[in-house]
Amino acid sequence: AAKAAGRDRLVLYEPTLQHEAQDRVALLADLRLALDAGQLEMHYQPQIDLARGRVLGFEALMRWRHPTRGLVPPAVFIPLAEHSGLIVAMGAWALQTACRDAARWPGTLRVAVNVSALQFERSPMEQHVLEALQHSGLAADRLEIELTESALLQDSQHAIDLLARLRTVGVHIALDDFGTGFSSLAYLRRLPLDQLKIDRAFIADLDHPRAGPTARAIVSAVHDLARALGLRTVAEGIETEAQQQVLTELGCDVGQGFLYAHALTREATQAFVELAHRDGLAAARGAHLDSVHP
Numbered sequence: 001a002a003k004a005a006g007r008d009r010l011v012l013y014e015p016t017l018q019h020e021a022q023d024r025v026a027l028l029a030d031l032r033l034a035l036d037a038g039q040l041e042m043h044y045q046p047q048i049d050l051a052r053g054r055v056l057g058f059e060a061l062m063r064w065r066h067p068t069r070g071l072v073p074p075a076v077f078i079p080l081a082e083h084s085g086l087i088v089a090m091g092a093w094a095l096q097t098a099c100r101d102a103a104r105w106p107g108t109l110r111v112a113v114n115v116s117a118l119q120f121e122r123s124p125m126e127q128h129v130l131e132a133l134q135h136s137g138l139a140a141d142r143l144e145i146e147l148t149e150s151a152l153l154q155d156s157q158h159a160i161d162l163l164a165r166l167r168t169v170g171v172h173i174a175l176d177d178f179g180t181g182f183s184s185l186a187y188l189r190r191l192p193l194d195q196l197k198i199d200r201a202f203i204a205d206l207d208h209p210r211a212g213p214t215a216r217a218i219v220s221a222v223h224d225l226a227r228a229l230g231l232r233t234v235a236e237g238i239e240t241e242a243q244q245q246v247l248t249e250l251g252c253d254v255g256q257g258f259l260y261a262h263a264l265t266r267e268a269t270q271a272f273v274e275l276a277h278r279d280g281l282a283a284a285r286g287a288h289l290d291s292v293h294p
């Protein structure tokens with residue numbers, strides 16, 4: 001191929017890229033074993049009712065504890081899992097684990113599980129969800145599925161029907177990273193959804209001296225749109241009191257971010273919910289439970 005291209009700067013022979021490619025192959029080989037080896041974990045980040053300052057539930061975020069590399073971030077291993085098809089088994093495991101863990105939390109706390117496009121196309125996703133609920137005993141309305149616009153655009157009618165059936169059972173549906181995709185408003189209206197998660201890029205800009213006013217206008221418009229569609233809004237990636245303040249003023253329903261907590265291990269989550277349940281959110285936030293920062 002290098003010869004055909006007639007140039008020695010052909011990317012395939014770039015030493016660093018070649019090294020990266022080899023590294024990805026090695027990582028993928030390890031990932032194939034990770035699930036059975038018990039190296040995957042679910043961690044949980046709290047979602048807060050902004051008006052009342054109470055914990056509503058948690059987003060489940062997958063972690064890979066690699067034996068020699070340490071904690072590999074999902075931004076690295078989820079794309080590998082998607083390209084290889086491993087995401088189907090990993091996704092089923094994520095649903096089972098998240099539902100089982102959430103069934104131990106007090107009250108009506110919810111768990112939100114991320115789902116990839118491939119899980120819609122290639123796997124009996126609906127069956128995996130129903131089995132996870134059955135095995136854990138978790139009430140369906142305590143489970144939320146988070147998906148991105150790109151997950152839906154592949155075969156939208158299939159996805160819409162599947163989501164509609166899950167919603168009939170009581171499962172909630174959230175559209176993740178909203179504002180970064182390309183779906184039209186007409187399309188958005190057809191989706192059976194319960195909430196929009198405003199992408200954290202917009203939240204990060206809220207207290208920026210120059211980008212702030214624009215970000216505020218965008219978040220406000222998304223919030224109005226969500227209201228018009230009968231959806232709740234979730235702001236992800238809240239890091240500062242100032243951002244929280246703007247979001248509360250705009251009437252955003254739910255907040256999530258490092259301001260409240262990083263994703264916590266299962267054990268730390270259990271401690272967090274028990275503290276929050278007994279002494280309130282401030283006590284749980286102040287407890288500095290051992291979180292793992294990827």
Ligand code: C2E
Pocket residue numbers: 045060061062073074075078091094114115116146176177200236237238239256257258259263294
């Ligand atoms: P996401 O679903 O949009 O998850 C939110 C990401 O933002 C998480 O990154 C979370 O740790 C991070 N985050 C939360 N609060 C803050 C904040 O205040 N500031 C900043 N800078 N970041 C914050 P994480 O855990 O690294 O996950 C990255 C992505 O990987 C997720 O984005 C999701 O798309 C994917 N992912 C994670 N777990 C799963 C899973 O079980 N299944 C699938 N299919 N995808 C997953």
Ligand code: MG
Pocket residue numbers: 059114146176
């Ligand atoms: Mg998410």
Ligand code: MG
Pocket residue numbers: 176177197199236
């Ligand atoms: Mg998100």
Ligand code: MG
Pocket residue numbers: 177
């Ligand atoms: Mg994201």
